[in-house]
Amino acid sequence: MNALQKFHHFFNCCIGAWHTERTYHYLDRGEVERSRTDFTIRTLTPELKEKVLADNNYPNHGVDGFLGFHLAFETVSEKGEEAGQELNMLFVPRREGPRGLEGDYLRDRAYEEDRPIVASFRFDPGSLQLVMTTTYTRVVAVDTITLLNPRLRLRQILTYQRPPHGQPLEELLLVGFGVEQKLT
Template sequence: MLSFQAFFVTCTGLWTTERTYHSTLRGEVERSYTEFRVDPLTAADKQKVLSLSQVNGAAQAPSFDLVTLASDETLCPGFAIAFDTRSEKGEQVSMSLKALFVPDRYLAAPFSDIPPPPLAAQVTTEPTGEAIQGFYLRDEGYSEAGAIAGRFTYQPTRQTLEMTTYYRRSCAVDQMRIIAPDLRLRTIVTYQRPEGNVPPSVIDLVGFGVERKQPA
């Protein structure tokens, strides 16, 4: 079983994956190949991501206990990611971003202005209390440019990190599950974002793949 911190240590390095994407509304299937370079965040990186953090689509952003977070840079793990993707049609996309994971216990005040997640992404934290939940902060979004925030849940016994991000027109649920030190499963489900404060239910895209960590 990987602890919260150990999960992110395991994620560092060079990973390769071949994914299959299913467009459920158009009935299309596409494959792609991606190389990820993952490095740990420095203390300066973490402070920069915190300063940019905001909740996408919300009137206010959550406030964090910055004094506590600054006193120990290991409290919130994260990583810097650079990746290159090539689709079977020959299209290429390159991007780099920094992501920080801040557990709810470091909120400076309660924050409830969070859209409901899709039913498939809802997690019951009781009675075991094992799951760690919090905010997933990035200096760049995937679907939309600029800093963005979402929600994350980490389940140690399943060694699974799930990230739910709300964009203006969609909601993405991205899950990583480590099944061996050099092997992880990846699924990405994108929903249409509904009007009003209701869970998304219309699935637009489903992607999945097996990711392998390359020797150092």
């Protein structure tokens, strides 16, 4: 399989219902939090893919080759706090390079800020690892999903203080880890 075929395989494995246990380390305040999340992923219709493009003022080149998904999740922290969200996302491959497939990752609703957002992704076809980097107003989130097998994923979430333009990511605020198991 080539990189694009492996990218499609990765997401075909991701469709369905999942359960995850996560641990978050808030380095800026010295706290550790555990949570569990149930989430579902389903494919988007061409109409919803076009809506995600329009919401982000992204040029529409036809959505047939773009992978689009609807994500819905419910999270309960160890303190009993509940949170949930639904959003639509679209992956637009732009180039294939030595580090794998790279492109834009669009959402109609961001996690950190309630607005449409365009981020970037990199997919390594050798390790079946997807890295999504989102620059928000105050932070930069680097979210990594590694598909170990069709029913098991590892998740890593790194959130950095947003540096001045052109400067490297240095000040790490949050580190999260999770094990995600497919239910259906």
